[in-house]
Amino acid sequence: MTPARGFPAFPRQRAGARFATSWWGRAWIQAMEDTSLDHTLLRKGRAYAKTGQLGPITVSPGRLAAVAEHEYDVVVSVEQLTDDAWERFLDQVAAKAGHIAALLDGDMPHDLVDAAEYAGVPLLPAVGDLEPECSCPDWGHPCQHAAALCYQASWLLDADPFVLLLLRGRGQSDLVEALQARNAAGAAPRAGRPEDAARPSGTPAAVAFAAGVSPLPDRPPYDVTYTPPALDPAPGVDVAALAVLAASAAARARDLLLHERLPHLTEHEDHVRLLADHILDQPDDRGEQELGAAVAAWRHGGADGLAALEHPWTPPRHDLARARARLEAAWDGAEPPPMEAWRNRWTLGELQLRYGRDGRWYPFTRRDDRWWPAGPPDRDPSALIG
Numbered sequence: 431m432t433p434a435r436g437f438p439a440f441p442r443q444r445a446g447a448r449f450a451t452s453w454w455g456r457a458w459i460q461a462m463e464d465t466s467l468d469h470t471l472l473r474k475g476r477a478y479a480k481t482g483q484l485g486p487i488t489v490s491p492g493r494l495a496a497v498a499e500h501e502y503d504v505v506v507s508v509e510q511l512t513d514d515a516w517e518r519f520l521d522q523v524a525a526k527a528g529h530i531a532a533l534l535d536g537d538m539p540h541d542l543v544d545a546a547e548y549a550g551v552p553l554l555p556a557v558g559d560l561e562p563e564c565s566c567p568d569w570g571h572p573c574q575h576a577a578a579l580c581y582q583a584s585w586l587l588d589a590d591p592f593v594l595l596l597l598r599g600r601g602q603s604d605l606v607e608a609l610q611a612r613n614a615a616g617a618a619p620r621a622g623r624p625e626d627a628a629r630p631s632g633t634p635a636a637v638a639f640a641a642g643v644s645p646l647p648d649r650p651p652y653d654v655t656y657t658p659p660a661l662d663p664a665p666g667v668d669v670a671a672l673a674v675l676a677a678s679a680a681a682r683a684r685d686l687l688l689h690e691r692l693p694h695l696t697e698h699e700d701h702v703r704l705l706a707d708h709i710l711d712q713p714d715d716r717g718e719q720e721l722g723a724a725v726a727a728w729r730h731g732g733a734d735g736l737a738a739l740e741h742p743w744t745p746p747r748h749d750l751a752r753a754r755a756r757l758e759a760a761w762d763g764a765e766p767p768p769m770e771a772w773r774n775r776w777t778l779g780e781l782q783l784r785y786g787r788d789g790r791w792y793p794f795t796r797r798d799d800r801w802w803p804a805g806p807p808d809r810d811p812s813a814l815i816g
Contacts (some may be wrong), residue, residue: 434490435596440582442482449476450584454538454554454594458587461555462562462572462580467751471570475577484578487586491599494583498566498575506572506579507561510599511551518549520608530609534602538591553598561746571748656680674708681707695733702728702736726803727792734788739803742773745785753785753811760812776811783811 450456466472478484484504485497494506511519522545523529532539538553546553562576572580586593592602600608659676661669695703705721706728727739750771757776758766770777774785782794782801790807793814808814 433601434488435593435601437487437489437586439484439486439496440479440482440585443480445480447480449479449581450588452538452588452591453540454543454591455584455587457554458594459581459584461557462560462577464557465560465571465748466577467571467748471568471572471574472577474574475572476581478574479578479581484575484582487579487582489583489586489593489596491596494579494597496579496582498564498578500566502564502566502575504565504575504579505563506576506583507563508555508597509559515551516600516608519546519551519553520605520612522546522549522551523605524609524612530606533591533595533605536590538594553594558746558748571751674704677708678704699733699736703733723800723802730803730806731786731788731790731792734786734790735792735803735807738774738784738786738792738807739794739801742775743787744773749785749789753791756810756812757815760815778815781815783814785811 450459463472483499488495492508492510494508496504498504522542523533525545526542529539529542532542543553552559560580562572562580564573564575566573566575568574583593592605595601595605656677658673661667661672663669702721702724706725723739724736727735729735731738753776757769760766767778776783776785780796781804784792784794786792786807788807790809791811791814792807793804794801795804796802805814
């Protein structure tokens with residue numbers, strides 16, 4: 431288990447003291463400031479961070495914590511990397527001998543962060559990655575105490591980039607041990623041939639560098655027209671259903687070539703996808719009405735649209751606050767209609783907007799005593815109320 435690290439409280443600072451002199455520390459502050467809904471509270475947080483009133487800081491996987499005046503508990507949560515992501519990150523560290531040396535020397539190499547990002551490992555936080563909480567009565571996001579904690583954390587990151595890696599899930603000792611284990615595994619002699627124990631394995635560096643980088647093959651064309659297979663009737667075989675499955679497989683293969691990765695679908699989601707893409711045009715009297723809303727949701731937003739129809743959830747407060755501000759601004763000073771809000775669903779008379787986990791708002795209207803998908807989604811909810 432990765433242990434937590436404790437840091438003493440920062441003493442009172444001079445008025446002109448700077449935050450985040452390192453580029454990775456500035457990226458941390460940028461992520462926090464971009465998430466903020468109130469720049470006045472940010473100014474208060476910057477000033478409060480220099481007063482010396484914030485207590486000692488504890489850094490643990492996914493969590494930054496301190497105690498402010500009046501015994502307020504202040505926490506900033508950061509999403510931890512998965513085990514697979516850590517393996518990809520270790521691959522990038524091991525790919526260049528100077529990476530671990532730079533980290534141990536207090537530096538976060540640009541090329542390491544870029545390589546990790548390319549491998550799908552986000553080391554530096556982006557907008558929305560930092561989730562501040564505080565027990566104080568201020569509803570700001572973040573409040574001045576949480577903002578102060580983030581600003582002080584930039585000083586910790588300046589001094590030791592391993593603080594950021596610990597927040598992402600693993601500390602310095604874990605990373606060093608994992609790299610040492612990799613090196614030991616790579617240096618083990620091959621069994622069965624004693625003469626190989628003294629012979630280096632692999633390709634000599636001079637030969638590898640002289641070989642250069644082989645060109646990648648050209649991507650296959652994407653504009654190939656699908657030709658349905660000519661299927662002869664056979665006992666016990668539903669030829670029409672088989673033709674639909676073949677068309678579906680061809681469409682999924684093309685999507686995979688275009689996007690390189692497709693989301694995993696449950697059996698229900700795949701059933702709705704087949705109906706939406708290949709079978710159901712209009713619900714009829716054969717019991718398809720129940721699936722009609724699901725099909726419409728899929729056609730407007732795919733799996734995310736179907737989730738917006740079927741699964742309520744509680745979005746982050748700052749997302750809802752931004753959306754509410756946009757809606758209120760859409761009436762140009764006029765009194766907006768009454769709105770009933772429940773989790774990710776906002777009802778304005780005969781219109782309901784549902785916030786999806788993909789960051790888009792989905793419109794719904796009343797139809798046959800149920801909410802029915804009414805069109806494609808938009809990131810701006812005010813664009814859907816016309």
